[in-house]
Amino acid sequence: MISNKEDYKDYLQSDLRSAKIQKWKWQYRYKHEILKFQRLLRKIEYYQNCKKDLFSKIYLLFLKYSYKKISLKMGFTIPKNVFGPGLSIPHYGTxxxxxxxxxxxxxxxxxxxxxxxxxxxxxxxxxxxxxxxxxxxxxxxxxxxxxxxxxxxxxxxxxxxxxxxxxxxxxxxxxxxxxxxxxxxxx
Known part of the structure; x- marks a missing residue:
């Protein structure tokens, strides 16, 4: 479970390596929908577990709304704080x-x-x-x-x-x- 910023960075990097990608590039946001989904999942986990200020709570609501939209589009029902680092989802589908x-x-x-x-x-x-x-x-x-x-x-x-x-x-x-x-x- 992500409990600090270092964990968050480690999870993001581990998920990328599991997809055979060494470094995130802004173009991947449009090419790799699954990685975009995973990065959003990790961001929600980080904000929910580590950030407690008012701005972060408001931002977390926005992240959850975006997460729900992409989850419905891709057919994924994956809750927060379930998967460890290095998650690999090779295909779209339920x-x-x-x-x-x-x-x-x-x-x-x-x-x-x-x-x-x-x-x-x-x-x-x-x-x-x-x-x-x-x-x-x-x-x-x-x-x-x-x-x-x-x-x-x-x-x-x-x-x-x-x-x-x-x-x-x-x-x-x-x-x-x-x-x-x-x-x-x-x-």
Whole structure:
């Protein structure tokens, strides 16, 4: 979670590196809508968590309005303070994440993904996790570090570190980790 200006800068840089970009350029605002979305998400997290003066609270309202507009346009329902640094969203499309979910650094999440809750409990997802297109994760489960979740998998049970899961319901299909499928934007 972003708790100071250094964290904010680190999150922004990690998200860029996860998209294979080293430095933000003003042209990206028009070329990379997903990165524009992510930068706005991080800015909201920074202002909500760190800035308490009146001007910042008013500016935060404007940021939230802009965020809602771009979220609707892109089909993303991604709440604040859920994803760690190094978030990678490679494609437009519906992504729904419950606000109770906690997701570590370097998560690569694809379109048509749903991370939901059951009885008020949502998944806790480790670092360096690849979530394939159409995957559904729900309930009080823990996904380990370096896990790859296959396309259209339905994950309703906890998953250990360094494996690949797939199927309905999801089960371990390989002992390979997610290392080849993600870009580590945050070390």
């Amino acid at each position: 992504i729904i994440v419950n606000p109770r979910a906690k997701i570590g650094k370097n998560c690569r999440i694809h379109a048509s993904t749903n991370i939901g809750e059951i009885d008020g409990e949502a998944p806790i997802i480790g670092n360096n996790v690849y979530i394939g297109p159409g995957a559904k994760l729900y309930g009080a489960i823990t996904i380990g570090n370096n896990v790859a979740i296959g396309a259209n998998a339905v994950v309703n049970k906890s998953v250990p570190d360094n494996v690949t899961v797939g199927g309905v319901p999801a089960k371990i299909i390989s002992e390979k980790s997610s290392k080849a499928m993600i870009i580590e934007g945050h070390k």
